Amino acid sequence: MTPKLNASNAVAALLCAALVLLPVYSAVTGNIFILTLFTRIAIYALAAASLNLIMGYGGMMSFGHAAYLGIGGYAVGILAAEGIGSGFIQWPVALAVSALFALLIGALSLRTRGVYFIMITLAFAQMAYYVASALSRYGGDDGLTVYKRSDFAGLINLSDRTQFYYLCLGCLFGGLYLIWRIVNSRFGLVVQGVRSNEQRMQAIGFHANRYRLVCFVIAGTICGLAGALLANNTDFVSPAVMYWTRSGDLMVMVILGGMGSLFGPVVGAIVYLLLEELLSQFTEYSGLILGPVLLLIVLFARGGIMGLLGRMSRG
């Protein structure tokens, strides 16, 4: 499995190089804004990549993926509010709670298929949203301010802009590597087989739903990590992170970049968030342009941006 040199791989390689070198550019030009923007992008790219694992490879169209962003974020925020500032406790808790939530809703949701699956995952995410809104001890509707970022005992300082950026980028690359390993493992091949033909996989003796569920839990856990990063990035977590439009944003990033391609969600997150940022700089009404652009991409660029690149390189 040696990577071939084609347009998609070239773009992915250039992208990684650019992301790694970004803080240098930021330091030379003194442009701090771009670093904070790309920190946010890296976090959303990680969340989108985890959604891609179940959507693109597993065929599970979850419309409630933003719930884990909130759960990971609230785990950090609530522990910080209760005086437990150590990241060595906060982050494992964030991952564990996300995994548990994914296990619970996955076990129930995977009884349904297709549009019903889309809707039941949405329903669970909305429930999480309302639970968070009701946590009056932790800010309720207004959200919870995280006064101190996770403390890693001097190992890494999350309040340092550059260090935090590299942490987010490291998590993104680590997540992508994990997903790549999963997708190409025996386990991943079974999951993809179940996506293409569930009955056949069942007939040759695979417990389709068990494989699906494990995949669902892994994706939720990775997204929980993104949530912990996000809470540290904004120093704030609120129920709005879990609202269904946020799950929609994540879905848009995945489809825009190219579902079922490893780097697709990263490209999607970069393009979507950059577009949103650029448009908002010269117009208050970014949706007037962003909306039709999404429509045009669906109509004319099937398979997202990575799909487009793939077709270009095949000629």
Added chain:
Amino acid sequence: MYLVVEQLLNGLQFGLLLFLLAAGLTLVFGIMDFVNLAHGSLYMMGAYFAATFVAWTGSFVLGALLALGATLLLGIVLEYVALRHLYGRDHLDQVLATFGLILFFNDAVRLIWGPAGLALPLPAWLTVPVQIIPGVYYPAYRLMIILVALAVAAMLYLVVMRTRVGMLIRAGASNREMIGALGINIKLLFTLVFGLGAALAGLAGLMQAPILTVQIGMGENILILAFVIIVIGGIGSIRGAFMAAVFVGIIDTMGRAFLPDLLRKVLSGAAASTAAPALSSMLIYLLMAIILVLRPEGLFPAAKR
């Protein structure tokens, strides 16, 4: 006791309103196999059109009729320009495209009408309370919503079950290719159905407008409720949508009205006041999750295609 009657009526009114929204959604979903997230935007547009036209004409009824026509037209144009190219595509493509439309409509409304919400005042003859049973008064306007929605539901039933167009709609829902092959102008039929759905969404929006403020994003919350309803009722089934809508409307309203008191009997005051709002907001989603776990195809699944 009177409180229970009043809340039951409120629930019925809310449920019927949800039915108007869900009926269009389930028709478009069932017949064209099209997931339309922008349905909530049409609901919002109906409300904005109504607020504008009522202010222009000075007449509530005339303004409402104009708004209804405008939403119908908007739906037809939307279908003709963009959405008809998405039939037969993956559901996810449809989600992405119509998600884009939500962004577009929200900012278009902000550009045209400004970020602040609008109010749609009721005419005097609709604000009087009406005595429905001795000793129980109910606002005339809410009563009117119930009557209008019931009339529309009955009309929809007659059109779908008793007319030629309705026959084609039902045939389209069970096998699209076949009725196309039989020489029916399926594109025109789809445009009509979409327009009908848009008009129903607009009607729901303009009737809800005087009760709530007309504001950006008003369609997003209620869209999800409408989806919950068509999923509970079984996709493509108008009868299912009706039952589920009334059920959801009543459960939601009753939950919000009585759950806090019920919880206070079981839990301590502080715990109850935390749990009650969350639980009553979650009730509908909880219901849907339970129904889907037990009956993965909804309560009244439409005939298999």
